Amino acid sequence: MNLLGKIKSIGALMLGLTLLFSCEKNGDFGFGSDDVSPVEFSVETVGTSSSVVLLDSISSTNLGVGFIGNIDDPDVGKVKATTYAKMELNEDDLNSISEEAILDSVKLSIKFGYLYKDFAKTVRLKVSLLSEQIEDTLHITTNSTAISNELVAAGNILIDELDSVYTIDLDMAFANRLFEIMRDEGPEVASQEAFEAAFPGLAFQTEDNSSNAYGIVLDPESSMIDFYYSEVSSTGAVNVPSTHKITLGDLTHYFGLELDRSGTALEGLTNTNEEYSPSSGLRYIQAGAGIVTKIDLSELETFANLKPEAIVNTAQVSIGPIEEPVDGVTPPTRLLLLLTDSGNRVIRDGQNFRAIQQDGSNPIGSETPLILLYDEDSKTYIGSITSFVGYYFSDVFRRNQFFIAPPSVNGELGNVVFRPEDFKLKVFYSELK
Incomplete structure (x- = not known):
C-alpha cells in the first residue's frame, strides 16, 4: 500500500x-x-556548513539611484562611494534663450532616498566635473571614471526626511561659463554628443572626513541643474524670469565603490566566486560590495533519504541573533536565499535571480522569492520553507547550495554578521507507525 x-x-x-x-x-x-496514536510527530535540526563568497560584477548601471559617502565598519572595513552621471542638455529648449538674457542664479536639485546611519543626516556634498566621458556600457561597482579638479557645487544639506528634494547653489564661475555657451549657441551645445565631449558629466561625493553614506535618486523630475535668468520684455526691460533645465537620470549613470578591508577578518577576501573562511569564524553579508554567505544543505539530503515516507508538516529557517551592528545602522529588513552551485555564482532566470520560493509557489519559479524577515526584538531573520523541504523530501526539486543575500545586492550598503551555528533549519515532520 x-x-x-x-x-x-x-x-x-x-x-x-x-x-x-x-x-x-x-x-x-x-x-x-x-x-x-498511529502518527508520531518529531522535529529535526538539520546540520549545515557555510562559508563566505565574494561575488563578481555587481551591476550599478542606470538603477535610478547612486550611493555617495564614506563608511568605516569594524566588520567589513572602509567603503567610499561615488556616483557618476551624464547631464542631459535638453538642447531643444535652448532656442528660447536670447542674446540679451542675464543669468540670475543656478541651483542643483537632488533627492535623497537612503541613509546608512539614521542619525548622521548632514550631507557634506561636493560635485565635480568629470575629466573623461562615461561609456554607454554596463558598469559595475568596482568601476570608476576620472574626475577633474573643477568643483561644480559644494554645500551642507540637512536631510529632514527622505524622498525630499534639496537644492544647493552651483559655483558661479562654472555656471556663467556654461550659461554663456548656451546663450551664444556655442559648438559645445550643438548636440548632446558635443555637449558630453565638452562636459562629460558629474561626480557626486561627500567630503573625505564624512562618516555616513547616502543614496541619491537620479531621475529628471527631481535631479537637475536649474538656470534662472532674465529675458528682455516687449518694452525692452530685462525683467522676464525664465529657466532652463539640465537633467540627470535619463542618460547613463552608475556608482562605484572603493573598498578597503585591511585590518578586518575579511582582509584576505580578494578572489571572486571562491569560498572563504574568515579568521573571526563569523559569517558576513554586505550589500553593494557583493559579499554573501554560502550555505550547504547536504545533510538535508541525508536526512530525507533516511526518512523517505516522512510527512513534512512545516520547515523553518532562522538566522540569528545577529551580531550588534554599528551604532545608528539598521540591518537589512529582509534577506533572500539565492540558488547557487559549485561554481559559486548566482543563477539567473532572465532579470531575476533563482531563489528558494515562497510556500505554495512553483519550486523552479523565480518571481516569488522567499523572504526572511528581520525581527528587531530577537535580532533574527525568520522564514518558512515548508514547500521547498516538502518538494525536497518528495525528490521533486533538490538543491543543496544557496547564498544568503540581501534582497538587492546593488540597492543598499547594509551588512549582516552572524555565527555559523546561528543559521538553523528545523524540519517538523510526522511518520506513520
Missing part, C-alpha cells in the same frame, strides 16, 4: 474510533491513557 493509501485507511480508522468513543465517558480519541 502506498503512502496515500495508508493515510486514507488511517483516516477511516480514526473516524470510526471517534464515533465509537463518542459514547464513552473517558474523552476523545488520542487523549485517553490507553489510546495509541
Whole structure:
C-alpha cells in the first residue's frame, strides 16, 4: 500500500474510533491513557556548513539611484562611494534663450532616498566635473571614471526626511561659463554628443572626513541643474524670469565603490566566486560590495533519504541573533536565499535571480522569492520553507547550495554578521507507525 493509501485507511480508522468513543465517558480519541496514536510527530535540526563568497560584477548601471559617502565598519572595513552621471542638455529648449538674457542664479536639485546611519543626516556634498566621458556600457561597482579638479557645487544639506528634494547653489564661475555657451549657441551645445565631449558629466561625493553614506535618486523630475535668468520684455526691460533645465537620470549613470578591508577578518577576501573562511569564524553579508554567505544543505539530503515516507508538516529557517551592528545602522529588513552551485555564482532566470520560493509557489519559479524577515526584538531573520523541504523530501526539486543575500545586492550598503551555528533549519515532520 502506498503512502496515500495508508493515510486514507488511517483516516477511516480514526473516524470510526471517534464515533465509537463518542459514547464513552473517558474523552476523545488520542487523549485517553490507553489510546495509541498511529502518527508520531518529531522535529529535526538539520546540520549545515557555510562559508563566505565574494561575488563578481555587481551591476550599478542606470538603477535610478547612486550611493555617495564614506563608511568605516569594524566588520567589513572602509567603503567610499561615488556616483557618476551624464547631464542631459535638453538642447531643444535652448532656442528660447536670447542674446540679451542675464543669468540670475543656478541651483542643483537632488533627492535623497537612503541613509546608512539614521542619525548622521548632514550631507557634506561636493560635485565635480568629470575629466573623461562615461561609456554607454554596463558598469559595475568596482568601476570608476576620472574626475577633474573643477568643483561644480559644494554645500551642507540637512536631510529632514527622505524622498525630499534639496537644492544647493552651483559655483558661479562654472555656471556663467556654461550659461554663456548656451546663450551664444556655442559648438559645445550643438548636440548632446558635443555637449558630453565638452562636459562629460558629474561626480557626486561627500567630503573625505564624512562618516555616513547616502543614496541619491537620479531621475529628471527631481535631479537637475536649474538656470534662472532674465529675458528682455516687449518694452525692452530685462525683467522676464525664465529657466532652463539640465537633467540627470535619463542618460547613463552608475556608482562605484572603493573598498578597503585591511585590518578586518575579511582582509584576505580578494578572489571572486571562491569560498572563504574568515579568521573571526563569523559569517558576513554586505550589500553593494557583493559579499554573501554560502550555505550547504547536504545533510538535508541525508536526512530525507533516511526518512523517505516522512510527512513534512512545516520547515523553518532562522538566522540569528545577529551580531550588534554599528551604532545608528539598521540591518537589512529582509534577506533572500539565492540558488547557487559549485561554481559559486548566482543563477539567473532572465532579470531575476533563482531563489528558494515562497510556500505554495512553483519550486523552479523565480518571481516569488522567499523572504526572511528581520525581527528587531530577537535580532533574527525568520522564514518558512515548508514547500521547498516538502518538494525536497518528495525528490521533486533538490538543491543543496544557496547564498544568503540581501534582497538587492546593488540597492543598499547594509551588512549582516552572524555565527555559523546561528543559521538553523528545523524540519517538523510526522511518520506513520
